[in-house]
Amino acid sequence: MHQLTIAEIIRGLRDKQFSSVELTRHLLERIAQHDSNYNSFITVTGEQALQQAAAADERLARGDAPAMCGVPIAHKDIFCTNGVRTSCGSKMLDNFVPPYDAAVVENFQRAGAISLGKTNMDEFAMGSSNETSFYGPVKNPWDTARVSGGSSGGSAAAVAAQLAPGATATDTGGSIRQPAALTNTTGLKPTYGRVSRWGMIAFASSLDQAGPIARNAEDVAHMLSVMAGSDERDSTNLRRAPQDYTADLDNPVAGLKIGVPKEYFGEGLNPETAARVQDALKEYEKLGAKLVEVSLPHTGLAVPAYYVIAPAEASANLSRFDGVRYGYRCENPADLRDLYMRSRGEGFGDEVQRRILVGTYALSAGYYDAYYNKAQQVRRLIKQDFVQAFEKVDVIMGPTAPSPAFAIGAKAADPVAMYLEDIYTIATNLAGLPGMSLPCGQVDNLPVGLQIIGNYLDEARMLNVAHQYQQVTDWHQQHPDLASAV
Amino acid sequence: MEWEIVIGLEVHVQLATQSKLFSGASTQFGAAPNTQACAIDLAMPGTLPVPNEEAFRFATMFGLAMNAEIGKRSVFERKNYFYPDLPKGYQTTQLAEPIVGPGKIEIHLEDGSSKTVRLHHAHLEEDAGKSLHEDFHGMSGIDLNRAGTPLIEIVSEPDMRSAAEAVAYLKKIHSIVTYLGISDGDMSQGSMRCDANVSVRLKGEEKLGTRTELKNINSFRFVERAIKVEAERQIDILEDGGSIAQETRLYDADKNETRSMRSKEVANDYRYFPCPDLLPVVLTDDYVEKLRGELPELPDAKSARFQSDYGLSAYDAEQLTQERALADYFETAARSSGEAKLAANWITGELAALLNREELSIAQSPVSAEQLAGLIARIKDNTISSKIAKQVFEAIANGEGDADTVIEKRGLKQVSDTGAIEKMVDDVIAASGAQVENYRNADEAKRPKMMGYFVGQIMKASKGQANPQLINQILKKKLDELL
Numbered sequence: 001m002h003q004l005t006i007a008e009i010i011r012g013l014r015d016k017q018f019s020s021v022e023l024t025r026h027l028l029e030r031i032a033q034h035d036s037n038y039n040s041f042i043t044v045t046g047e048q049a050l051q052q053a054a055a056a057d058e059r060l061a062r063g064d065a066p067a068m069c070g071v072p073i074a075h076k077d078i079f080c081t082n083g084v085r086t087s088c089g090s091k092m093l094d095n096f097v098p099p100y101d102a103a104v105v106e107n108f109q110r111a112g113a114i115s116l117g118k119t120n121m122d123e124f125a126m127g128s129s130n131e132t133s134f135y136g137p138v139k140n141p142w143d144t145a146r147v148s149g150g151s152s153g154g155s156a157a158a159v160a161a162q163l164a165p166g167a168t169a170t171d172t173g174g175s176i177r178q179p180a181a182l183t184n185t186t187g188l189k190p191t192y193g194r195v196s197r198w199g200m201i202a203f204a205s206s207l208d209q210a211g212p213i214a215r216n217a218e219d220v221a222h223m224l225s226v227m228a229g230s231d232e233r234d235s236t237n238l239r240r241a242p243q244d245y246t247a248d249l250d251n252p253v254a255g256l257k258i259g260v261p262k263e264y265f266g267e268g269l270n271p272e273t274a275a276r277v278q279d280a281l282k283e284y285e286k287l288g289a290k291l292v293e294v295s296l297p298h299t300g301l302a303v304p305a306y307y308v309i310a311p312a313e314a315s316a317n318l319s320r321f322d323g324v325r326y327g328y329r330c331e332n333p334a335d336l337r338d339l340y341m342r343s344r345g346e347g348f349g350d351e352v353q354r355r356i357l358v359g360t361y362a363l364s365a366g367y368y369d370a371y372y373n374k375a376q377q378v379r380r381l382i383k384q385d386f387v388q389a390f391e392k393v394d395v396i397m398g399p400t401a402p403s404p405a406f407a408i409g410a411k412a413a414d415p416v417a418m419y420l421e422d423i424y425t426i427a428t429n430l431a432g433l434p435g436m437s438l439p440c441g442q443v444d445n446l447p448v449g450l451q452i453i454g455n456y457l458d459e460a461r462m463l464n465v466a467h468q469y470q471q472v473t474d475w476h477q478q479h480p481d482l483a484s485a486v
Numbered sequence: 487m488e489w490e491i492v493i494g495l496e497v498h499v500q501l502a503t504q505s506k507l508f509s510g511a512s513t514q515f516g517a518a519p520n521t522q523a524c525a526i527d528l529a530m531p532g533t534l535p536v537p538n539e540e541a542f543r544f545a546t547m548f549g550l551a552m553n554a555e556i557g558k559r560s561v562f563e564r565k566n567y568f569y570p571d572l573p574k575g576y577q578t579t580q581l582a583e584p585i586v587g588p589g590k591i592e593i594h595l596e597d598g599s600s601k602t603v604r605l606h607h608a609h610l611e612e613d614a615g616k617s618l619h620e621d622f623h624g625m626s627g628i629d630l631n632r633a634g635t636p637l638i639e640i641v642s643e644p645d646m647r648s649a650a651e652a653v654a655y656l657k658k659i660h661s662i663v664t665y666l667g668i669s670d671g672d673m674s675q676g677s678m679r680c681d682a683n684v685s686v687r688l689k690g691e692e693k694l695g696t697r698t699e700l701k702n703i704n705s706f707r708f709v710e711r712a713i714k715v716e717a718e719r720q721i722d723i724l725e726d727g728g729s730i731a732q733e734t735r736l737y738d739a740d741k742n743e744t745r746s747m748r749s750k751e752v753a754n755d756y757r758y759f760p761c762p763d764l765l766p767v768v769l770t771d772d773y774v775e776k777l778r779g780e781l782p783e784l785p786d787a788k789s790a791r792f793q794s795d796y797g798l799s800a801y802d803a804e805q806l807t808q809e810r811a812l813a814d815y816f817e818t819a820a821r822s823s824g825e826a827k828l829a830a831n832w833i834t835g836e837l838a839a840l841l842n843r844e845e846l847s848i849a850q851s852p853v854s855a856e857q858l859a860g861l862i863a864r865i866k867d868n869t870i871s872s873k874i875a876k877q878v879f880e881a882i883a884n885g886e887g888d889a890d891t892v893i894e895k896r897g898l899k900q901v902s903d904t905g906a907i908e909k910m911v912d913d914v915i916a917a918s919g920a921q922v923e924n925y926r927n928a929d930e931a932k933r934p935k936m937m938g939y940f941v942g943q944i945m946k947a948s949k950g951q952a953n954p955q956l957i958n959q960i961l962k963k964k965l966d967e968l969l
Contacts, residue, residue, distance in 0.1 A: 080531065086531070098530065099530075100532075198533075198534055199532040202531075202763075205763045235763060235764050236763065236764075236765060316564050316575065319566060319568065319574060320573060320574050324570050324628065360757065365755045
């Protein structure tokens with residue numbers, strides 16, 4: 001049953017082939033049995049999941065079942081869940097139980113979905129390997145000595161290990177797409193503002209965007225149809241009404257113009273990864289698409305600009321964690337300064353502290369123009385690059401990550417090497433564009449992801465383009481051999 | 487050496503919106519601690535701000551009333567600093583692109599002169615909570631009810647040259663915000679707070695002296711005193727050959743002195759940057775013009791109208807229009823009584839004295855405008871004399887009912903019965919042989935003065951109720967008959 005896709009689960013539940021309670025119990029058992037190998041969950045909410053499943057079965061029986069009624073999923077532990085600890089992967093929030101649900105969580109509840117629990121992540125979503133989590137690294141189901149990618153590594157690994165058919169995730173610089181690429185899952189970061197950020201703990205507000213990770217494009221489309229929508233509680237929300245992203249999946253892609261940025265195939269890209277991506281592009285040509293070389297000349301500036309803007313915003317966003325109202329508070333503070341210094345010093349991990357320091361520095365008097373303002377200028381240039389490219393092409397394709405999953409610990413001591421993991425994904429966040437990753441082959445039994453970057457609000461077409469590829473390839477149907485991976 | 491004081495004011499005005507600047511929590515004053523702070527005000531993880539349209543409306547109205555440019559595009563920024571009553575660790579405020587741009591207003595001074603003060607800008611921002619340092623046994627309590635309450639910070643140019651001018655400016659701001667109904671302007675509750683930048687320079691000097699910032703001077707009286715004492719302090723230092731340190735100083739009202747709070751050199755670096763949770767707010771021309779059309783009559787226009795429509799003096803009109811509630815009171819009393827000048831005199835005289843004595847605002851006046859109008863009507867139709875009217879006024883204030891009830895109950899109706907008055911006059915003349923003799927022997931020119939004695943006696947006999955004009959008439963006739 002754990003091999004079922006979301007689309008299959010929706011059909012199976014309606015056709016009474018199995019109940020939500022059966023499916024939920026089965027997945028909870030799998031989590032209990034296998035997750036100690038992957039560490040993909042921080043909190044499993046078994047009892048609550050079974051209650052929700054029983055209620056879903058009643059609705060299914062009555063025939064008033066909403067879109068995802070009875071479908072179990074997992075939520076990244078960055079989304080606030082009413083009454084369920086929401087840690088954001090940090091010691092700082094290890095004791096934090098929100099009295100409200102994130103908009104994304106509400107949307108799935110309204111659609112009848114079941115929450116299995118909260119998935120592991122890099123602390124405050126800061127990382128590309130899930131090694132910065134207070135709860136320990138997530139291990140890649142394809143090879144547990146390797147990273148799952150990050151920051152949504154728990155969501156990606158849970159889907160890859162078939163502990164959940166789909167999971168919510170967030171992407172600030174590649175945190176949905178890179179782990180999807182490293183775990184052979186399909187993930188989509190929507191256009192900035194497509195999904196409400198209400199109740200999603202902020203890392204970098206102007207870049208953060210929630211999206212789904214699932215086993216294929218069709219399932220991602222089902223999830224996005226539920227997740228996305230208008231929300232007045234988020235001022236940056238685009239106020240787009242929900243739509244059915246599965247509607248266009250079957251459109252042919254003949255005549256599609258695919259932009260291939262030359263900058264995405266340069267130095268730093270693993271040649272084997274490059275070859276798998278080129279294979280995928282050839283597959284698209286066979287489907288009748290046309291490849292067009294495009295240039296995104298400011299690509300090289302994306303990582304540096306990102307590592308000014310994201311930490312700058314984070315430095316302010318994380319100021320609220322001060323030990324005063326909730327979250328971690330140091331023992332016996334001597335005075336106010338001591339309370340701040342030790343609560344934050346003890347509650348935040350190294351990478352979070354590093355980014356707060358970088359961001360604080362970049363915003364400081366005398367440095368603001370040289371760093372923050374300059375980075376914002378670069379951001380506009382990067383956006384301009386894409387706007388110009390999309391005048392000529394319908395979608396842009398390239399690699400998601402420069403290489404397959406690396407060994408746990410391999411880059412932990414080298415922040416810059418870690419930051420370069422997101423070299424192909426970061427620019428879309430800076431531009432606010434939608435991007436997705438889907439499996440397109442393997443290198444040494446490790447998955448490789450193809451990235452599709454779409455124009456603003458063009459998610460339906462991206463999902464159509466991905467789905468058509470998945471109709472003629474079976475990379476997305478490959479599963480790790482769970483027994484041998486350990 | 488002649489010194490000139492240079493003053494610029496930063497005035498914080500709490501807007502009387504229903505809810506907070508970025509959340510739906512109530513802004514009511516005086517609730518139990520932390521009962522009016524929602525998840526957004528507490529800066530709970532994942533919560534997001536949504537701007538309050540009413541706050542923008544109020545700020546725009548203020549800008550229009552100040553003849554200022556309206557920022558059609560305004561941007562919120564984060565001002566970063568740690569303090570326990572600042573839940574997010576930053577204050578959301580405006581810096582580079584505020585809602586209200588440069589403007590100017592006319593202030594009126596006690597000597598009747600006027601002066602223009604330029605507005606640098608006014609911006610919208612959220613208030614912090616309160617730290618309570620007593621009753622917590624060495625710890626501090628935090629009350630976040632006020633956190634997120636909308637403020638406008640109004641920054642003047644350094645255009646004021648005396649403490650009196652600063653007070654006049656502050657009163658003008660107070661009068662504008664209360665006229666607009668965008669704030670209760672209550673300084674004692676902190677709805678209006680003032681910081682003053684004060685420097686001195688030799689008269690004729692172009693360059694501004696080094697300024698100090700006086701924090702939180704929270705009454706009109708303290709503003710005046712604090713500025714005076716600070717200017718004197720600076721002049722003393724300079725005359726002794728010293729120099730002024732740029733710093734923030736606190737005014738101690740008990741000792742009437744200012745003292746150093748913190749030096750600007752070690753001031754926080756607030757690391758302002760545009761708030762990424764909020765988009766720039768764009769106001770359309772239609773929105774602004776609609777508000778312009780809806781602005782109420784403002785103090786200066788009202789004062790001019792009171793002078794032309796009611797024939798008031800500039801001074802009276804100015805006095806009566808400082809507060810909208812007072813102006814409304816006057817207009818009601820003037821219209822219902824048909825006696826604008828008498829109404830103005832009573833309001834600036836007896837009523838002002840009463841309110842001052844009882845420490846009441848015009849809204850709390852124990853004598854309503856209608857009651858005052860009723861009293862004035864009885865003076866006008868000679869039912870009572872002005873002197874008796876004061877008694878009646880006090881009785882109304884004590885809750886004895888309106889003028890007619892008091893006059894009736896206390897039997898204060900003026901005696902205008904000629905027969906009764908003639909009898910009183912006869913009695914007094916009969917009982918005042920010596921005075922009558924003096925009157926008869928006096929010079930013609932001295933006689934009118936000498937009548938005062940008789941009038942006083944008659945008034946006394948009538949318990950003040952005899953119509954004074956009739957007394958005069960009859961007395962003169964009777965005395966003259968004795969000549």
